[in-house]
Amino acid sequence: MSITDTAQLATARRLVVKVGSALLVERDAPRTDWLASLAADLAMLRANGVEVIVVSSGAIALGAARLGLPRGGRGSLADAQAAASVGQVQLARLWSEALGAHGLVAAQILVTIGDLEDRRRYLNASATLERLVEARAVPVVNENDSVATEEIRFGDNDRLAARVAQAAGADAVLLLSDVDGLYDRSPLLPGATLIERVAGVTPDIIAMADGGSSSGLGSGGMLAKLQAARIAERAGIAMVIANGTGQSPIAALLAGGRGTLFVPQADASARKAWLGGRLAPAGVITVDAGCVAALGKGASLLAPGMTEVHGDFARGDLVAMHGPQGERLGQGLVEYTGAECRAILGLKQDEQAARLGYAPRAAVIHRDHMVRE
Template identity: 40%
Template sequence: MNNPILPAAPYTGLDIAPAQFPASLGAGPAFGHESEVRASLSVARRVVVKIGSSSLTDDNYHVSSDKIDRIVDALEARMSRGSDIIVVSSGAIAAGMAPLGLATRPTDLPTKQAAASVGQVYLAHQWGVSFARYGRVCGQVLLTAGDAGKRDRARNAQNTIDRLRQLRAVPIINENDTVATAEARFGDNDRLAAIVANLISADALILLSDVDGLYDKNPIDPTARFISEVRDGNDLVGVVAGSGGAVGTGGMATKVSAARLAARGGIPTLLTSADNIGPALDHAQVGTVFYPKENRLNAWKFWALYAADSTGTLHIDAGAVRAVTAGGKSLLAVGITQIEGDFHAGDIVEILGPAGEIVGRGEVAYDSRTLSSMIGMHTVDLPAGLTRPVVHADYLSNFASRA
């Protein structure tokens, strides 16, 4: 059953009950031991698998049919056990390099987009050929940050992915590098995978690259220590994570960030190498596991905090910061000191503290013109019809307890 991350209609007041959104994402209660997390990963019904560029192309920047066939063999084995698989595939730019005669990954936007437009054709073709060996059809879904940031477009993407699954097709998702600008990008496909996992209410996220798990330093260093589990930020103290390789945009740092982002939405995550895809999808006794947060965000609050586009900014005083974070209260007009931007009721706005620090995001109940006349006013002094909270607690997501 589709479990929508977004309400079916724009916010029009406080008449939309929070019960319309799932209470949490991910499956099962809080985990007490690493073995429980790995067990949940091994039996998860809806699994997002992210695969890095280096795991899909060869040393000459061609799409590798051998690598993709091996990956599809493992995906098919898991699907034959009853799991739904959603693939987040990198590699479009890398796959377009050899056909265009590029020896190194391009750095300018037009060439990257040109390479992606060519590479997407080769990559999608090879995914289709490989899955056809098992009589399966796959469908390509290209997304930009703007698609996830707008209610209607995020819902459409969600519905497309859901319908592909219902039709027993395998969704192959990639960032739409051919049109995404530097200002409107997910940044890397690891973050895209975490956003997608929450968008579709996945039960597990598996991040695959060329490293078998998380180490406290570069794994080529013989003194590097392998980290098998990450419960929270305390397990990452002293960890030095590097950036991407020759054909990728991410690196271990982006994978850790994505894993913690998924954990914030209640999704257990496994980080390992593409060479380990078989055991990763079987018993999950490889790589590094990230525990899902107990105080996980519901689906709407996750979207508002990490994916939605904001159209304005509310500056609030110290008392209001305490109220909406530690107190879990709604934001009232009396706590607002300044507003910026031209926004409408139902838009997502950023909320900043007195020192300019980001407090969170929320769905504003008034347009900017109306709200400008309410700044600093106590509720009892407001005219009739303007006494609702500016951002109700049910529609306010803050960073105070983020992963």
Template identity: 45%
Template sequence: MRDTVRAGTADEAANRTAGERDGLRPEVTGARRIVVKVGSSSLTTAGGGLDADRVDALVDVLARVLGADGGREVVLVSSGAIAAGLAPLGLDRRPKDLARQQAAASVGQGLLVARYTASFARYGRRVGQVLLTTDDTSRRAHYRNARRTLDQLLAMGAVPVVNENDTVATDEIRFGDNDRLAALVAHLVRADLLVLLSDVDGLYDGDPSTPGTSRIAEVTGPADLEGVSIGSAGKAGVGTGGMVTKVEAARIAAAAGIPVVLTSASRAADALLGRPTGTLFHRTGRRSADRLLWLAHASTPRGALTLDDGAVHAVVRGTGSLLPAGIAAVEGEFSAGDPVELRDAGGRAVARGLVSYDAGEIPQLLGRSTRDLARELGPGYEREVVHRDDLVVL
């Protein structure tokens, strides 16, 4: 396993000194494992279909990053599957219904990966396709498998190309946008840097098309964004994200100890060389337990448990698991292993966790001790409803 990034190490200090001397960003020049996310608008035409020249231009940049130093690794989170499938299916715009979106993704994902495979082959590089849903990443066994697969692809010199599995994802198990997916993948692979590429060259203090607005070069924390008007739409109209999702993704990654550069795909080379282009989001926190970040940001609760005051205190203070005795009510339809919301008596969500019982089993457990339940129903009921390791405080 690779060591996590820790501010203040001798290597970071050396990189910082060299970077500052050269006028480059040390957070970039010192990064060894980099996650790069590219949006649909940077790869396709507005009418749908891949733009081979744009794909090749991006691959040219990434290949130079990989070739410049044998110690660097790149994970590519790429949108574009649905957009790539529009033209082949005779669709003139992104469909609104899920079934046709999934059909477009099915056609487009193959075209997208084939294009990346051919483009990286010019540099003797292999690619590996990794398709994820939130279900794959919030459940413990699936999460570990995803991390193991990505680590092995990198160890074997391949470039993982990650996308949401749009062909099977439903509204209940979608990440919603690949910006957030990229932030979570960066944490999953313990990346040193996240680079978000789109059709805008950075974060502005207003609408970039309005005279008088200016690019924000660096963000050191939430206070730097107070009063900033963040737009929500991209130019091309083929993706699902916008500046709001990019800033949220940057916030998630920065809070997890990963610096982020937000810029346009046309300036990817400068961004990855450490030149002061786009907007740099500095680290605002340290790495947290891997799966808990996914549980907090990538899972959709399938139900809710209302806790009594004692259980709320235990959960929020981080002193224990959630036991049946602390549950006052249950709602929703869920199965063991699904994410559920934990609420206080006033209905406020205080935590999220993976439940170990089906919804139909819990009513008979409410307010009862595990010892009594084991005596009456059997030893299988002497367990937590949500284990501490599967719980994150919101």
């Protein structure tokens, strides 16, 4: 279904609800009363026929409190991994008890970025989510921070929630946070205005983002939420940012509470949506102005338009495309290795064979394996 109003979240077929660390943990202790009220909201949605998936932060904050680690467990990668290992046990128990009080079964799923970046593993995760929902369990998903590294991780559960929504075929994502939504400037500044509806995450919208996490507990911020919105809108999924700090936050939102709705902008094929949502390109190809114009008309990326190649990538890897000023144009699956791309940089097709030693392929990145920003 197409969701064009926050009240329609109550009629979604499948909804992903993301819960931030600042909502679950306060002064090193879990907010059990608040979690109980949220569980009641989720049970209400389930009773109304909405299939619910939860993406929950909080493991690092909970584990850091239990271990007595400084800076909420984020002082170092080792601290974060240790805190996550301890906190994930507590987090799973909290969700199991809160949902169990309403007769709901919680199912824990821990994922790494590779589980959703690799196509086969993505499809496996999708099948698992589907089966759990069919069995009327409530999947509770979190990044597996105990093994994730700084270089290979989502880094925030906002983007993870959007990717989970893709994998689960959800209609909408609700990001519950400690902010009301997207403001036209920092909400701490005088005159800041809440943007209630966004029809496409443009550069002007991105410019409104405040990159920090106001609580200091989480790893996201408004920029991460806007990146999540871009993933969602490309897949035809609505997304809402709303303040979840009060009791029964979903019921409050449905009753007319404030928030920002990001309206879906496209309904890409499943493969294109997966490709557009991938977050870890293996390299960057910079192109000239003529190539930018051609790409804008739906063309493939060809060697004559390339001006720079960065990264040691293999054929079939995900590679980002940048314009002459460094602006991001999109990303796609490359047909050559990084070394081969550098070898044919700027060459016309009849010159490429001599450099490569074999007949060149039709494109460096074919338009069928490419998504534009």
